[in-house]
Amino acid sequence: MSVSVDPLFPEPAQQQSAQPLRPHAEHAFATELTALAAQDDRPRPARWKLSPWAVATYLLGGTLPDGTVITPKYVGPRRIVEVAVTTLATDRALLLLGVPGTAKTWVSEHLAAAVSGDSTLLVQGTAGTPEEAIRYGWNYAQLLANGPSRAALVPSPVMRAMTEGRTVRVEELTRIPADVQDSLITILSEKTLPVPELGEEVQAVRGFNLVATANDRDRGVNELSSALRRRFNTVVLPLPESVEAEVGIVARRVDQIGRSLDLPAAPDGVDEIRRVVTVFRELRDGITSDGRTKVKSPSGTLSTAEAISVVTGGLALAAHFGDGVLRAGDVAAGILGAVVRDPAADRVVWQEYLEAVVRERHGWTDFYRACREVSG
Numbered sequence: 569m570s571v572s573v574d575p576l577f578p579e580p581a582q583q584q585s586a587q588p589l590r591p592h593a594e595h596a597f598a599t600e601l602t603a604l605a606a607q608d609d610r611p612r613p614a615r616w617k618l619s620p621w622a623v624a625t626y627l628l629g630g631t632l633p634d635g636t637v638i639t640p641k642y643v644g645p646r647r648i649v650e651v652a653v654t655t656l657a658t659d660r661a662l663l664l665l666g667v668p669g670t671a672k673t674w675v676s677e678h679l680a681a682a683v684s685g686d687s688t689l690l691v692q693g694t695a696g697t698p699e700e701a702i703r704y705g706w707n708y709a710q711l712l713a714n715g716p717s718r719a720a721l722v723p724s725p726v727m728r729a730m731t732e733g734r735t736v737r738v739e740e741l742t743r744i745p746a747d748v749q750d751s752l753i754t755i756l757s758e759k760t761l762p763v764p765e766l767g768e769e770v771q772a773v774r775g776f777n778l779v780a781t782a783n784d785r786d787r788g789v790n791e792l793s794s795a796l797r798r799r800f801n802t803v804v805l806p807l808p809e810s811v812e813a814e815v816g817i818v819a820r821r822v823d824q825i826g827r828s829l830d831l832p833a834a835p836d837g838v839d840e841i842r843r844v845v846t847v848f849r850e851l852r853d854g855i856t857s858d859g860r861t862k863v864k865s866p867s868g869t870l871s872t873a874e875a876i877s878v879v880t881g882g883l884a885l886a887a888h889f890g891d892g893v894l895r896a897g898d899v900a901a902g903i904l905g906a907v908v909r910d911p912a913a914d915r916v917v918w919q920e921y922l923e924a925v926v927r928e929r930h931g932w933t934d935f936y937r938a939c940r941e942v943s944g
């Protein structure tokens with residue numbers, strides 16, 4: 569069955585010669601979203617492009633009745649995705665919490681793309697995020713010339729999401745200063761944003777909701793106030809539960825990224841990926857995968873996201889300076905960079921791990937040599 573292109577999920581102009589380096593999820597996966605929308609006959613909440621079931625299928629992957637394959641975006645417990653999607657259909661906002669690199673940003677982008685067809689309404693939280701980024705600002709030329717008016721008002725992404733009934737994303741919520749965070753309370757509980765300068769308010773229309781992400785490691789930087797926390801349903805994204813799951817995630821993402829960078833596909837890359845993931849997991853867990861040897865953990869997070877960049881970097885090395893086959897020598901420097909964050913303490917941890925674990929491991933001689941070479 570040929571599916572006509574739904575204007576709600578438009579492909580970026582095909583004839584455009586300059587392709588974006590990283591297309592938004594709704595463009596990169598427009599074909600899947602369109603196929604889902606065409607075959608989705610379940611009820612959709614107001615202004616949702618898809619039903620909650622179809623949004624979950626988009627995230628977790630599956631095969632549609634007509635045979636269209638939906639690739640998994642998130643690999644993890646189904647229930648987590650179901651709870652996240654359902655939350656967005658209620659009047660509570662969604663908070664994705666987890667250690668770095670557990671796909672919080674990634675899931676929030678795909679949720680916004682699938683629910684609203686647009687993942688670009690985004691507030692990036694930093695220590696310097698001003699209240700205007702959450703509420704509204706002013707076009708000062710207009711303001712000075714004509715005084716406060718609707719035309720002089722510059723809506724924030726949150727305000728736009730409210731008036732258009734869409735999903736807005738707030739990244740790194742706990743990095744935002746507490747008083748600025750609190751401007752979300754009225755928005756999330758009363759679903760309104762007062763504009764006292766105009767004696768007006770902007771009311772959220774149905775379909776509006778908010779997905780925030782926060783990093784576990786930032787806890788205590790700007791703790792969420794309990795008033796704000798109550799407005800959120802918190803979903804914790806876990807680290808991948810098994811080596812196989814993590815290898816699968818890394819392999820899929822590396823393949824996607826490699827294609828967007830026009831790198832040749834690595835034929836036997838998966839063995840090398842398994843070694844990178846094994847090293848990261850063992851150092852993270854503080855114990856070898858056979859449970860026999862305790863190892864010290866370095867200060868870095870060694871997340872899945874970092875494994876993805878190490879392997880992508882290795883593939884680029886293999887493609888440009890090798891024979892295109894990913895080998896231990898291509899990933900060794902990347903691993904060293906990820907593991908040794910603190911030049912003194914982490915280097916000792918790494919050397920100990922190399923000598924006690926990697927050196928003894930059957931079939932890892934090339935890997936041991938490559939790591940020794942870059943470790944100096």
Ligand SMILES: Nc1ncnc2c1ncn2[C@@H]1O[C@H](COP(=O)(O)OP(=O)(O)OP(=O)(O)O)[C@@H](O)[C@H]1O
Nearest residue numbers: 641642643644668669670671672673674783872873
């Ligand atoms: N369980 C998973 N399923 C699919 N992809 C994953 C998973 N875990 C990590 N990734 C991949 O890791 C990469 C980084 O994820 P992302 O940037 O969303 O992490 P994050 O949790 O927002 O980290 P940070 O706290 O540093 O912001 C993404 O490319 C994503 O595809």
Ligand SMILES: [Mg+2]
Nearest residue numbers: 672673674781
């Ligand atoms: Mg993030």
